[in-house]
Amino acid sequence: MRIVPSIAAAAVLSLLLALTVAPSRPADASVAALPGGKATYVVSQGHLEAASQQNWVRLGSYRFAPDGTVTAALYLWWQRHPEARQRTGTVPDSGCTTKAGGSASRPRTCEVLTAAGFTGAPDESRTGTYTVSGNVVSIRWKIAQTWTEQWYVRPSPDGKLARLDLKHSTLATHGYGYGSNAALGTRRAMSSVKAFPGSLRQDLTSWAGGKLIPSSGQPFGHSAFRACATTTSCLTYLQPSSRGACQKSGGCPKYGGGTRSNVSSIQYYLTTISNSDRRDTLWHWCTCLAMERGEFCYTGNSHVKPLMQIIDDKGAFRGWVGVEASFSTTASRAADMMAVLRITDFR
Numbered sequence: 508m509r510i511v512p513s514i515a516a517a518a519v520l521s522l523l524l525a526l527t528v529a530p531s532r533p534a535d536a537s538v539a540a541l542p543g544g545k546a547t548y549v550v551s552q553g554h555l556e557a558a559s560q561q562n563w564v565r566l567g568s569y570r571f572a573p574d575g576t577v578t579a580a581l582y583l584w585w586q587r588h589p590e591a592r593q594r595t596g597t598v599p600d601s602g603c604t605t606k607a608g609g610s611a612s613r614p615r616t617c618e619v620l621t622a623a624g625f626t627g628a629p630d631e632s633r634t635g636t637y638t639v640s641g642n643v644v645s646i647r648w649k650i651a652q653t654w655t656e657q658w659y660v661r662p663s664p665d666g667k668l669a670r671l672d673l674k675h676s677t678l679a680t681h682g683y684g685y686g687s688n689a690a691l692g693t694r695r696a697m698s699s700v701k702a703f704p705g706s707l708r709q710d711l712t713s714w715a716g717g718k719l720i721p722s723s724g725q726p727f728g729h730s731a732f733r734a735c736a737t738t739t740s741c742l743t744y745l746q747p748s749s750r751g752a753c754q755k756s757g758g759c760p761k762y763g764g765g766t767r768s769n770v771s772s773i774q775y776y777l778t779t780i781s782n783s784d785r786r787d788t789l790w791h792w793c794t795c796l797a798m799e800r801g802e803f804c805y806t807g808n809s810h811v812k813p814l815m816q817i818i819d820d821k822g823a824f825r826g827w828v829g830v831e832a833s834f835s836t837t838a839s840r841a842a843d844m845m846a847v848l849r850i851t852d853f854r
Contacts, residue, residue, distance in 0.1 A: 515522035539575040539637070542644035543660045543669025545686035548572050549785055549815035550579075551671065551828040553847040560840040561587050562714055564830035566813050566849055567629055568691050568785070569684065577637045577646055580629040582622075582813065584628030584832035586840050590623030592833075594812050595788065596704045597778045603735035604743040604774075614745055615797070617804035618777045621788040622832040627814045628782055643674060654678055663853045666818035670853060680711050681847040683828045685817040693787050694816050697742050698776070701732055707826050711848035712723035718842055727850045732777060745794075747772050753793035762795040770795040772806075785816040787827065808835050808842060817851055826851030 525852030542548075548571070553564035561795045567581030597619045624630060635648040642661070647655040647721070656679070658671040707727040708721035713720045732742035753771040755763045764771030780786035791811035800807065816821030827850045835842035 513809060515521065520719055534853040535592040539573055540639045541571050541573065542639055543662055543686060545669045545778055546688050547691050548671060548684045548686035549817060549828050550682065550728060551685040551830050551847050552679040553830060553845065554678060554680050555712060555719060555845060555847065556680065556719055559721045562845055564832055566645050566815060566830045571637060575636055575790055576634060578632065580632045582625055583630045584622055586843055587649050589834035589843065592620040593623050593626065595619045595621050595626060595778055595780065596794060597738060597774065598740050599735040599741045599743050603733050604745045605743065615804060619741070619788070620809065620811055621790065622811045622813050625786065625788060632794045652854060664738060667821055668825060681845065683849040685828060685851065687818060687820045689818045689820060689822055691785060692783055693819065693822055695819050697740060699824050700729060701734060701742055703729060703824055703851040707850050707852055709850045710854060711846045713831065713844065713846035715844045743765065744775040745772055746775065749773050753795050758794035759793065761800055762798045770798065786820065787816060788812065788815040789814060808833060825853060
């Protein structure tokens with residue numbers, strides 16, 4: 508005798524068959540598109556207004572996750588809370604600088620300075636959400652005040668990098684960003700920086716004396732720097748003369764360019780801050796400024812420029828994003844020097 512299943516049993520059987528053959532729901536249904544297909548970015552940004560003396564600059568990293576969240580770790584320098592330069596512990600040897608004639612132009616073995624706090628942990632971290640629409644990534648940070656950003660996303664011709672060009676921000680006025688899928692712990696040694704085969708150019712907007720000064724396409728002669736013998740973490744360069752800096756009107760009435768001594772050389776130092784992340788720093792000052800004070804190493808208002816290395820998908824060095832956070836050694840905020848900058852082959 509043929510056994511006929513009950514209606515209830517037939518319904519259960521049909522349901523089991525349906526579950527067996529029905530296609531599964533995609534596991535990545537909630538995955539967001541990474542901006543430019545890149546997860547990690549180094550970012551420099553600032554609020555720079557000519558009429559303000561409460562400008563700020565930030566430098567650090569953004570990490571984009573496939574779930575639509577973004578995290579930031581940033582160093583902050585603000586005119587409202589000016590901080591003195593700090594030592595890095597790096598002292599280049601006398602043989603690592605490009606030598607020029609005359610005792611006034613000799614290399615100076617000075618301990619390299621950087622902006623306050625840059626040798627330690629970032630000042631701030633925050634999280635937010637992001638969306639990508641076409642070539643624009645929009646970010647909303649989860650903080651007490653409204654802070655949103657929009658960046659144009661530009662892929663490099665070789666596809667190994669993506670660039671962020673600031674479109675809009677509720678707080679920042681200027682910004683640069685570069686991203687890849689290399690870990691933020693990936694960096695290149697100073698030997699690789701010096702050996703970089705491409706041409707690096709600098710773009711920046713600087714604030715000084717209540718004026719905004721934009722500059723674009725300045726060559727950055729990394730190949731002219733020389734390695735130090737006593738440390739592998741430092742490059743230096745003594746620019747023998749400068750056309751616009753270090754003149755008599757620039758603070759060197761006795762020794763500067765145009766005087767009888769006619770010293771217009773500039774001391775440059777490029778130093779690794781950490782071997783485990785992207786931090787470097789650039790320090791430079793006019794030789795004649797130290798001479799005016801009777802100093803070997805200048806202790807006045809020198810230029811300190813924290814940098815973050817740009818590393819592409821293959822782990823290759825491609826330049827830096829950076830800021831200047833050079834607060835005056837006097838109480839006058841008008842003598843501060845601040846900037847948002849990039850030095851790279853992909854502009």
